[in-house]
Amino acid sequence: MIPIDNNLIFTPENINNSEESKVIICLKDQEFLTSKTSNFLIFEDDDLKWSEMEFINQQFIGYLNNKPCFISELTNGSKVDDNLILTPLRNLLGRIPDSLFTVCARSLQLSEWKRNNQFCGTCGSKMTSHETERAMFCKCNNLLIYPRISPCIIVLVTKGEELLLAHNKNFPGPFYSTLAGFIEAGESAESAIHREIYEEVKVKVKNIKYFGSQSWPFPSQLMLGFHAEYLEGEIVPDGEEIDSADWFHYQKLPQVPTGNISISGQLIESYIEDIKS
Numbered sequence: 001m002i003p004i005d006n007n008l009i010f011t012p013e014n015i016n017n018s019e020e021s022k023v024i025i026c027l028k029d030q031e032f033l034t035s036k037t038s039n040f041l042i043f044e045d046d047d048l049k050w051s052e053m054e055f056i057n058q059q060f061i062g063y064l065n066n067k068p069c070f071i072s073e074l075t076n077g078s079k080v081d082d083n084l085i086l087t088p089l090r091n092l093l094g095r096i097p098d099s100l101f102t103v104c105a106r107s108l109q110l111s112e113w114k115r116n117n118q119f120c121g122t123c124g125s126k127m128t129s130h131e132t133e134r135a136m137f138c139k140c141n142n143l144l145i146y147p148r149i150s151p152c153i154i155v156l157v158t159k160g161e162e163l164l165l166a167h168n169k170n171f172p173g174p175f176y177s178t179l180a181g182f183i184e185a186g187e188s189a190e191s192a193i194h195r196e197i198y199e200e201v202k203v204k205v206k207n208i209k210y211f212g213s214q215s216w217p218f219p220s221q222l223m224l225g226f227h228a229e230y231l232e233g234e235i236v237p238d239g240e241e242i243d244s245a246d247w248f249h250y251q252k253l254p255q256v257p258t259g260n261i262s263i264s265g266q267l268i269e270s271y272i273e274d275i276k277s
């Protein structure tokens, strides 16, 4: 096993050109094989050689501390060793270093992509992996099927010292967050911001400023974070996705995400820092 620390360096890559021994991240159905006593495990070949666990679909994802890093999936019928457990990635948020979360996000998306693209959508034949690109293809049309990424906008709307925060009806308890939504086909990020915010809370915004982005692999979002200023309108939650939304003074915020796990938290924290400075 290789030790987990904040100094892990990951370089995404599609083709392995290294002779170094490999390291392996194991998963099954979007859950990661971890130790019962520590947060995460990166295995070496020898760690798995003598186990009774069975794996399929090994896939190279890049270099971790200069070692070729693979993902490997447990078969449906495989045992899980006594000292190990399968853990959803969400439960590892904030418990593993950011650099490792990035590796896990990539692992999860690549394993899902491969599993969901075994057959051609045009002719139904079995697809094959492209030799040099991370793509599946079929000879019937030579279309390359790359891992899918779904861009989303996530926006903190503000009015001076107040922040517009919303409670999604799927959030547990009194937890509030920034507004977010998928960018639709043919839409720019800016148009999506205006549309989503109006749809969700009937408010119009101005002065949109890009903040940063975060891969959010549940299942394949790329969250594009923005700040925006309130322009006009009274808050009216849509009642479908958002069941409650309001202006909150920055000193009296409800329970919100923290910056160490999500860009939503980072948007909130950076705005508050700006107000204070």
Ligand SMILES: [Zn+2]
Pocket (backbone or CB within 6 Å): 120, 121, 122, 123, 124, 125, 138, 139, 140, 141
């Ligand atoms: Zn085909």
